[in-house]
Amino acid sequence: MLKIVLDGQEVMTAEGATLLEAARAAGIEIPTICWHPATTANGLCRLCVVEVEGMRLLQPACIVRVAEGMKVQTRSERVIRARRTILEMLASSVDLSDSPEIRALMQEYHASAERFPGAKRRDVPLKDDNPMYVRDYAKCVLCWRCVQVCAEDAQYTYAINFSGRGYETEIGTFFDAPMPATTCVFCGQCVGVCPTGALKPKREFLLEQGLKPEEIVTRSSGRKQRRENR
Amino acid sequence: MSEINLPALRNAISPYLPLGRSGLLPALHAAQAVCGWIPPEAAAEVARLLNVPLAEVHGVIEFYSLFYNEPVGRRITRVCTDVACALKGGDALLNGLCAQHGIRPGQTTLDGAVTIESAPCLGMCDLAPAVLTVDDGRWTVGDGKLRPRSPIYGLNRLLTARCGRGRQTTLAEYGGYEALRKALRMTPEQVVAEIKASGLVGRGGAAFPTGVKWEGAAKAEGSPKYVVCNTDESEPGTFKDRVLLMDDPHSVLEGMLIAGYAIGAARGYFYVRGEYAYMLPVLQAVFDSARKAGLLGENILNSGFSFEVEIRLGAGAYICGEETALFESIEGKRGFPRIKPPFPTTHGLFGKPTVINNVETMCNVPLILKMGAQAYRQIGTEKSTGPKLFCVSGDVARPGVYEVPFGVTLRELLAMAGGTDGGTEKETEKQIQAILFGGAAGTFATAEHLDVRLTFEDLRAAGLSLGSGVVMVFDHSRDLRKVLTKLGHFFAHESCGKCYPCQMGTQRQLEILERLAEGKSLPGDRERLQDVGWTMTDASLCGLGQTAASAVLSAMKLGLV
16 A cells, blocks of 8 residues: 545545546546546546646646655646547537436536637538447547557457547448448447447437337348248 | 449559568559549449458548549649748649649649649758659659659768769769678677667657657567668658758668667668658658668578668648658558557557657667767767758758758858848848748747757757747748748648547637638637637647647747737
């Protein structure tokens, strides 16, 4: 165990823990978007940034490990400005209607969804190309989790990667092939880790469109038709 | 579906098969050379032969600007429309060329002969406006020349002693690698100690002490170790590395060999930005002549030290100048920067201890060994030792590379450059509206800074950054709001998209700057610009995002906009 100071409060914490783990163990909530217990932390949403004494820039709590005597501010003015601005930029880029957690964070940080008038949004048409799930990248926050679980973090299927770069980045398949034409095995792991409803089970999507359960018919049960043994 | 010549494609890719995933960029370059672009069938063949997932091959093609996933002209002309070239009519040149062919920028003529694009900084600000053409695989600059000119001026000619002849220095002219011979008579620890004693710090922009870096890699556990020469010079306004490599490549190679010996590495990489493809024959000739003379390869100069070098060509991504993104690129991936720590000295290329130095830094190494650290320290100031190359461009009479000792003032440097176009020293002072220091990622200065001495310590005290040595001058005829929009566009185009602050911040910054330039600013835009800028600076994952607002914030602070 070692001792760190979180928001002025001395905390004993396990060696090797990240600041995020140490804070959560101490009951201090640090917000995250890209972080997920099942995926490799990439420190890319930067919502978990904190101020560490002696470091010039804000540090991602999901990555930085505790060290003896470390002094950390999880809600300093700089931290709050960064979190609020990131959330405001996100709301100006992406459809967050299916992201209640992120909208709750926006309230908490007094982030305005209208902060950036005239901002170019990542409005892209929904992709409905397979019977299992739909892809609505207008809701995608580029957390990378789906790409990670499709690759080395879980499935080793490598059906998806990135198209474009920078603000124009989008999750994509090989030359935009429809999902059934890729290596996708429809394991559903990407849908399971998507934090914003950009990936959604087809059935859930159809129900939201107003279809009744009995109207949603699957073409095949997938079971082998056996001849009755007479 | 397009017809592709599979045997030719396989033949072109075959040299890279032993490299595995790391051969992806070279293989894609080869595929593009065969097909003119990268059709899905060619990409799939590359994926199959290198055993890389299709989606990841797609991701790599999509990341790099110089890879095309749709047909383009047999001739591609790229016109630089970035800051320095824009001052010299880059946009008009681009539009004029497009009009001649009846197309718009980014389009291809109907007969498939010509594509014309606007390009981010091509590293030829001294020759603005810059044009780079590739015609069926043959690279030319300007109106069809095989290499750019190299205007060189200044007070010193130590680093540039053999530059400016209009051709590369031959091995016979360069000499017998005396510095390497001297190093090989020393222990590796002594070489590291000598570099540390020289006070040399990196010339790529971050100014990290080179000797400390070498020591870290030398002492790091793990093998093999690597040396990488960062030849991804793409900071708008920077062109010194181009001059050094085109004119005096042996000096860069010698520095790299010495680094290899000092840290115990047997392999080095030159990562050359894709837009410097015309350098490849120069580098290859240098390697060949060095190898023939026993200066490269097995058992160099019978010392028992062996070293091999490999060239890797980038494919249009400024971010790959960031050291960890550069490693990713060599490894055949999208150029996403990694989180630091761990640092390259312990976990660099292929996860192994790596020294990565800028071209100019490498060139200082033989100089230090030849002169001795103590004599080298006599150049410059106590804290900023040695000679320094400045890339002077914009509204000056003589743009070019200027070699000076650290410590000359900005006023002296601009006087050497002939002042603002045709102006006397007094007139120059009046004509200067602003000076961009350190590149797009740098800071603005004004005429009030003319007496600042050009050293790391003086510039820092003045709130300026030396960066990669950019000094870009804007006279009062220039609209700085347009300049800022160019900078904003550059970062939005070059952000890798990994971390949120930079991915979205560069776009939001550009939108606000565009409004500003058009005189359509909204109430609250200054605060928005500051919030976005501070957030990028404070919370971005890598140096690109951390400096993407630097020039904008400095211009606001100085009241320039």
